[in-house]
Amino acid sequence: MNRNDVTEKIISTKVAKGLQWEAIAKKVGQSKEWTTALCLGQMTATAEQAKVLGKIFGLKAEEQKWLQVVPYKGSLPTPVPTDPLIYRWYEIVSVYGTTIKELIHEEFGDGIMSAIDFSMDITREADPKGDRVNVVLSGKFLPYKQY
Amino acid sequence: MNRNDVTEKIISTKVAKGLQWEAIAKKVGQSKEWTTALCLGQMTATAEQAKVLGKIFGLKAEEQKWLQVVPYKGSLPTPVPTDPLIYRWYEIVSVYGTTIKELIHEEFGDGIMSAIDFSMDITREADPKGDRVNVVLSGKFLPYKQY
Amino acid sequence: MNRNDVTEKIISTKVAKGLQWEAIAKKVGQSKEWTTALCLGQMTATAEQAKVLGKIFGLKAEEQKWLQVVPYKGSLPTPVPTDPLIYRWYEIVSVYGTTIKELIHEEFGDGIMSAIDFSMDITREADPKGDRVNVVLSGKFLPYKQY
Amino acid sequence: MNRNDVTEKIISTKVAKGLQWEAIAKKVGQSKEWTTALCLGQMTATAEQAKVLGKIFGLKAEEQKWLQVVPYKGSLPTPVPTDPLIYRWYEIVSVYGTTIKELIHEEFGDGIMSAIDFSMDITREADPKGDRVNVVLSGKFLPYKQY
Amino acid sequence: MNRNDVTEKIISTKVAKGLQWEAIAKKVGQSKEWTTALCLGQMTATAEQAKVLGKIFGLKAEEQKWLQVVPYKGSLPTPVPTDPLIYRWYEIVSVYGTTIKELIHEEFGDGIMSAIDFSMDITREADPKGDRVNVVLSGKFLPYKQY
Amino acid sequence: MNRNDVTEKIISTKVAKGLQWEAIAKKVGQSKEWTTALCLGQMTATAEQAKVLGKIFGLKAEEQKWLQVVPYKGSLPTPVPTDPLIYRWYEIVSVYGTTIKELIHEEFGDGIMSAIDFSMDITREADPKGDRVNVVLSGKFLPYKQY
Amino acid sequence: MNRNDVTEKIISTKVAKGLQWEAIAKKVGQSKEWTTALCLGQMTATAEQAKVLGKIFGLKAEEQKWLQVVPYKGSLPTPVPTDPLIYRWYEIVSVYGTTIKELIHEEFGDGIMSAIDFSMDITREADPKGDRVNVVLSGKFLPYKQY
Amino acid sequence: MNRNDVTEKIISTKVAKGLQWEAIAKKVGQSKEWTTALCLGQMTATAEQAKVLGKIFGLKAEEQKWLQVVPYKGSLPTPVPTDPLIYRWYEIVSVYGTTIKELIHEEFGDGIMSAIDFSMDITREADPKGDRVNVVLSGKFLPYKQY
Amino acid sequence: MNRNDVTEKIISTKVAKGLQWEAIAKKVGQSKEWTTALCLGQMTATAEQAKVLGKIFGLKAEEQKWLQVVPYKGSLPTPVPTDPLIYRWYEIVSVYGTTIKELIHEEFGDGIMSAIDFSMDITREADPKGDRVNVVLSGKFLPYKQY
Amino acid sequence: MNRNDVTEKIISTKVAKGLQWEAIAKKVGQSKEWTTALCLGQMTATAEQAKVLGKIFGLKAEEQKWLQVVPYKGSLPTPVPTDPLIYRWYEIVSVYGTTIKELIHEEFGDGIMSAIDFSMDITREADPKGDRVNVVLSGKFLPYKQY
Structure with missing residues (x-):
């Protein structure tokens, strides 16, 4: 057994039972974004969270333990994603990547926007012209230091 | 001459003169994000905007014309970016890609978040624990249609 | 179980029963292009469509549910397709890609032809010299906007 | 000198003079699609066509000769195109590739749609909801033969 | 079940029974080259041919049907083949590719040698100095047309 | 100076003067296939052949010397060729690769068809239905030996 | 002019003058590791540091300005480095990567070792059996947070 | 059975029993770094070490034998790792690779830092500002020799 | 069943029984290098050799037949090998490749060193300073011929 | 100026003057293999050796200095070499890689054959049947150590 087996069981059960991520997240007590990433094998649960998910998805004790093990992260099967929704995000990085770099450095100096914190x-x-997806990303600025 | 030559001249002049993207954007009359992307060879200027930039960067008539030609977009030299700041964005797509997909589909159904609109x-x-980079992305939801 | 299992069952049943995509599409009530893409795991069915396909291909309730889940899209095993029929389409993109770009921009300005709408x-x-394949593609023009 | 030099000169001159592909095609006496592909280094001109283009773009005798040499075709810098407009076409091949294959084979049997003829x-x-790009592709069906 | 399963069964049976491609081809009534490609999952059989092969390899009705379905073609596991015999052919394309292109264009003008017809x-x-492999390739010349 | 410079000069001169490979080969005294490969930077000339080519293309003494140096072979810019004519050859290797392997082994046992000898x-x-390109390849069979 | 030009001038001057990184670092007032990375185009200098380097390497005012611009980082020409010394480091990541992951998570929980701080x-x-290279890496642990 | 099966059993058992690498290493009598690498399929055990691990993880005689066979090393599924913790190490090699090379050569001359010894x-x-991961790497310097 | 299944059985049996390649080779009556390559799925056995190996590894009649079928060669899972021992050989080709080319051409003219004969x-x-691995490679020189 | 410029000058001069590697090596006082690798930009010269090469190839003081700088090694333009002579070596690693690994481990245990020492x-x-290329490789065995 590995984490991937648990992820597949969660997704399969979600489809079979017709569950919603938002409702699952409420039971877990965290945001829908973090909770979904957890269920998709990208984050690490506490024992309590694993128990809650265990109840929702019918996970055995060993499966709940796997949710508490830090997973090998990365959710995509190829370096350039083929799925159109995910590709658009890749495209934003490709088209706006150097722009984002310039503007963060202009405001903060050399460093990065954390993808961890x-x-x-x-x-x-x-929107009357068609509803929009609004996404707010917040990452701590981490400065490169001289030493 | 091609668009790339113009981009390089703009960047080179910006460094030599010590200009700021935010100030340039104000003169152009658009956001700093769009204006920087334009200057980095990813967007297309109107004749008037090209003239404004021409003054700022000392661009000749032909160089201003190139700013009005739709460029071949994509600002990164490799499919997986090596620059740490830009890589963190790639990592967000890699780690959260399937999460983003699940949540947008849960809210909107099948379709994508536009990277054009x-x-x-x-x-x-x-932030007292260290300032953060806050990024708001807004893209029109485009539904897949049956036909 | 996942969407891929359902796709394989559909294809396998189609061969065993000697069905035709066009006839299947008529029962679904949509075009043969969209319906085939749905059956090959690229589109999302309504509950009713899933039921129709369920009858045709002998799909169980859970399999019908998977047809209603938005799939991870992309139908090819490699970035450059090896199958000669599909490669010719890749070749058209490779040889005519910049031409298509020039002509759409000349007519519409900066933006794209949607692959979603x-x-x-x-x-x-x-054709007396040998029949031809005629394909009409229709995609909404989406303009890049300044902001 | 090589064909690429001639292509770059043509594009550069087009921008400098503000020419339109459609008008150029009329002078050449062929479609705007074929003529643009020729100018972008993908097709081969007759001596007469080369002369016409020579006049439009100020090409010397040797440059006109290069237009009559069959070029090494393929207009994109990477196997998966980064430009959003061209990527959408790649995406159509990726998402609909197996669908196109199924439907052409259903209608014609084993073979391909020619990218040459x-x-x-x-x-x-x-379109009141937003104008659309309409593209008609016509390729001769070439059957695989047994031997 | 899919075509690949049928191919594997054919190869496995051929080894177990010690059959020869040439003899199989005679029973099928086609060349050994086309028949072998068919058995290796690259070509499409008629119902009658499928029946002949069914007898030779002990294929069930459904397996025979798969032989009549147009396969996803391409027989190699990697873009650059590792097997020395097949690599030599790749090497011929690599070393002589531009030569072949020049000479076919010199004789026929712009177009290709068909890999379908x-x-x-x-x-x-x-050969007293060591026998040679002699291969004759015959492909219809398909001219690029202006339009 | 390197071999590539000489190759470019040869091609450039050929276009400028309107020469034909077949006529060049006759002067060199070898086949048009080998001579073209030599001129395109894939083969090695004798001093005498270099002198003949020197006259035809106006090559200086040092350039003639480079024709006598064994080149780094491989004439294609990418592992999978984008040019349609050359791609068809790659496709033949891809579709028929395992067939060629089976038939050569059936006739000769384990070994390869040489791409050197x-x-x-x-x-x-x-051909009344359209002329064909006929290519004869002849390579010495080299058996794998046990030791 | 770009940062790469400045890097090349620095390296070229270092060879011509026979300078040592350790001595350069002392003048800059930072460690030899950070200073070398700065000179090789990976870090960002203060105005004062740029002035010191300007004196050492004979850099003009504009070149000194480039040292103060945040560079596009990544110092290797290929994803898998070919240079044996650098490859050994890549090999350590390849062979010990999962080990490092397990042990940091065992000690700290889910998170990363920063490559920025x-x-x-x-x-x-x-070492009597042959001197060793001793490298101490120190990176702040950054925990993944739930939200 | 192969080494990978043994590795998976070890990891699976570790999760099920809630074991710690540090404790396992103490029983094996080697460092936690080497022991973890051994358990993850990268190193080779003595018969005695295999026996100790056999007891801890419930490995059969044949599984213990596999621990004593030299494995095919390399623990990552892709050349550029997607897991953020491991990627940071790859990033260090990418950003500091040329720096490390320069400084080792400055101190030792031409050669490498061994990844074997x-x-x-x-x-x-x-650290009051947040604890850090401290890693000491020690590799024998191996000089390139002239011969 | 395929050759790979036989290879895995051979390796698995070798570990379980604690056999040595050198001893196996003696029974086969060929060198340890060729025999090991045969057992690892790269060479082709005679009926007699297959019988000998059948006895050693407990192979059934059909498995012995597979040893007599020419395999699809190439023993590595990635183009650039990750295993350190095998990588060093790749590195030798990378670092010394052009040197080997120059010296063989200097001695023999244009041609190759056969990897078949x-x-x-x-x-x-x-060696008192540490024993060395000594490898002798012997390959027939095959000259490129003019034709 | 960089090492690559010096390498190109050396090769260019060697062709122009018609020099031989073996003779050059004698003047340098090292083997033809090491000396050629040095001249091709893979090894590092002493001051004296640089002087000798400086005389032979007419290198200026600064060029001689570059020969004494440790180069970024790796002599091939692509991960899989296209040149037939060098490819055969890559093929040996591909076909015999696992065999070499097995036999070195059988004789020496876990470790590698050094590509540095x-x-x-x-x-x-x-050889009456055709002369052969005989290559002797000698690399120190470096054992993996437990710690």
């Missing part, structure tokens, strides 16, 4: 919030933005 | 806003978020 | 129609074009 | 027509399709 | 004949060429 | 002959094959 | 110290470790 | 020590470094 | 002999070379 | 000797082996 990081949170993400995805919401619907109502 | 799209805007981005990068700001400093003050 | 999109339809395709494949027909036989009779 | 081929033509393409790109037009604007007026 | 194509046949191949492999024979032993006796 | 090798010759190629490209001719026009008249 | 990071320092490195390379020294000679005397 | 090598040891690694990972510890927690207490 | 080839043998290899690996022995221990005693 | 390494020498190579290439000679002509007379």
Whole structure:
């Protein structure tokens, strides 16, 4: 057994039972973004969270333990994603990558925006011309230091 | 002459003169995100915008014309970016890609978040534990249609 | 179970029963292009469509549910397709890619032809020198906007 | 000197003079699709066509000769194109590739749609919800033969 | 079940029974080159041919049906083949590729040698200094057309 | 100076003067296939052949010397060729690779068809349904030996 | 002019003048590791440091400005380095990567060792069986947070 | 059975029993770094060590034998690792690779730091601003020799 | 069943029984290098050799037949090998590749060293500073011929 | 100026003057293998050796200094070499890689054959059936150590 088996069981059960990520997240007590990433094999659960998910998805004790093991992260099967929704994000990095770099350095100097001390919030933005996906990313700025 | 030559001249002049993207954007009359992407060879200028940039960077008539030609987009030299700041964004797509997909589909159904009818806003978020980079992405939801 | 299992069952049953995509599409009530893409794991069915396909291919309730889940899209095993029929399409993109780009921009300005708000129609074009494949692609033009 | 030098001169001159592909094609006496592909280094000109283009772009005798040499074809710098407009076409091949294959084989049997005995027509399709790009591809069906 | 399963069964049975491609081809009534390609999952059989092969390899009705379905072609596991015999052919394309291109264009003008309307004949060429493999490739010339 | 500079000069001069490979080969006294490969930087000339080519293309003494140096072979810019004519050959290797392997082994046992002790002959094959390209490849069979 | 030009001038001057990184670092007032990375185009200098380097390497005012611009980082020409010394480091990541992951997670829980809030110290470790390279890496642990 | 099966059993058992690498290493009598690498399929055990691990993980005689067979090394599924913790190490090689090369050559001359005659020590470094991961790498310097 | 299954059975049995390649080779009556390559799925056995190996490894009649079928060669899972021992050989080709080319051409003219009419002999070379691996490669020189 | 410029000058001069590596090596006082690798930019010269080469190839003081700088090693333009002579060596690693690994481990245990403490000797082996290339590789065995 490995983490991937647990992830597949979670997804399979979610489809069979017709569950929603948002409702699952509420039971776990965390944001829908973090909770979904956890269920998709990218984050690490506490024992308590694993128990909650165990109940929702019918996970055995050993499967719950795997949720508490830090996974090998990376959710995509290829370096350039083929799925159109995910590709658009890759495209944003490709087209705007140097722009993002310039503007963060202009404001903060040399360093990076953390992808670890990081949170993400995805919401619907109502718009008469067609609703929009609104995403807020927040990452701690980490400066390169001289030594 | 091609667009790349113009981009290099803009960057080179910016360094030599010590200019700031935010100030340049104000003169152009657009956001700093769009204006920087334009200057880095990813967007297309109107004749008037090209003239403004021409003054700032000392661009000749032909160079200004190139700013008005739609460029071959994509700002990165490799499919997986090596620069740490840009890589963190690639990592977000890699680690959270399937999460983003699940949550947008849960809210909107099958479709994508547009990277064309799209805007981005990068700001400093003050934080006593260390300031954060706050980025708001807004993209129109485009539904897959049956036909 | 996952979507791929359902796709394989559909293809396998189609061969065993000697079915035709066009006839299947008529029962689903959509075009043969969209319906085939759905059956090959690229599109998302409504509950009713899933039921129709369930009858045709002998799909169980859970398999029908998977047809209603948005799939991870992309139908090819390699970035450059090896199958000669599909490669010819890749070749058209490779040889005519910059031409298509120039002509759409000349007519519409900066933006793209949508692959989401999109339809395709494949027909036989009779020709005394040898019949031709006639394909009509229709995609909404999406303009890049300044912000 | 090589064909690429001639292509770059053509593009550069087009920008400097503000020419349009459609007008150029009319002078050459062929479609805008074929003529643009020729100018972008993908097709081969007759002596007469080379002369016409020579006049338009100020090409010397040797440069005109290069237009009559069959070029090494392929217009994209990477196997997976980064430019959003061209990528959408790659995405169509990726998402619909197996669908196209199934439907052509269902109609014609084993074989391919030729990318050589081929033509393409790109037009604007007026639409109250937003104009569309309409593209008609016509390729001769070439059957695999037993021997 | 898929075509690959049928191919593996054919190869496995051939080894177990000690059959020869040439003898199989005679029963099928086609060349050894085309028949072998068919058995290796690259070509499409008629119902009658499938029946003949069914008898030779003990294929069930459903397996025979798969032989009549157009396969996803391409027989190699990697873009650059590692097997020395097949690599030598890749090397011929690599070393002589531009030569072949020049000479076909010199004789025929712009166009290609078809790999669809194509046949191949492999024979032993006796030679006192060591026998040679003699291969005749015949492909229809397809001219690029202006439109 | 390197061999590539000489190759470019040869090609450039050939276009400028409107020469033909077949006529060049006759002066060199070898086949058009070998001579073209030599001129394209893949083979090695004798001093005498270099002198003949020197006269035809106006090569200086040092350039003639480079023709006598064994080149780093491989004439294609990418592992999978983008040019349609050359790609068809790659496709033949991809689709028929395992077939070629089976049939050569069936006739000769374990070993390869040499790409070094090798010759190629490209001719026009008249055909009322459209002329064909006829190519004869002849390579010495080299058996794997036990030791 | 770009940063790469400055890097090449620095390296070229260092060879011509026979300078040592350790001595340069002392003048800059930082460690030899950080200073070398700065000179090789990976770090960002203060105005004062740029002035010191300007004196050492004869850099003009504009070149000194480039040292103060955040560079596009990544010092290797290929994803897998070919240079044996650097490859050994890649090999350590390849062979010990999962080990490092397990042990850091065992000690710290889910998170990473920062490559930004990071320092490195390379020294000679005397050893009678042959001196050793001793490298101390120190990176802040950054925990993944739930949100 | 192969080494990979044994590795998976070890990891699976470790999760099920909640074991710690440090404790396992103490029983084996070697460092936690080497022992973990051994358990993850990268190193080779003595018969005695295999027996100790056999007891801890419930390995059968044949599984213990596999621990004594030299494995095919390399623990990562892709050339560029996607896991953020391991990627940071790859990034260090990418950003500092040329720096490390320069400084080792400055101190030792031409040669490499061995990844075979090598040891690694990972510890927690207490720090009021946030604890750090401290890693000491020690590799024998191996000089290139002239011959 | 395929050759790979036989290879895995041979390796698995070798570990379980604690056999040595050298002893196996003696029974086969060929060198340890060729025999090991045969057992690892790279060479082709005679019926008699297959019988000998059948006895040693407990292979059934059908498995013995597979040893007599020419395999698809190439023993490495990635183009650049990750295993350190095998990588060093790749590195020798990378670092010394052009040197080997120059020296063989200097001695023999244009051509190659055969990897088919080839043998290899690996022995221990005693050395007070540490024993060495001594490898003798012998390959027939095959000259490129003009035609 | 960089090492690559010096390498190109050396090769260019060697062709122009018609020099031989073996004769150059004698003047340098080292083997032809090491000396050629040095001249091709893979090894590092002493001041004296640089002076000798400086005389032979007409190198200026600064160029001689570059020969004494440790180069970024790796002499091939692609991971899989296209040149047939060098490819055969890559093929030996591909076909015999696992065999070499097995036999060295059988004789020496876990460890590698060094590519640093390494020498190579290439000679002509007379053979009535065609002369052979005989290559002796000698690399120190480096054992993996437990710690």
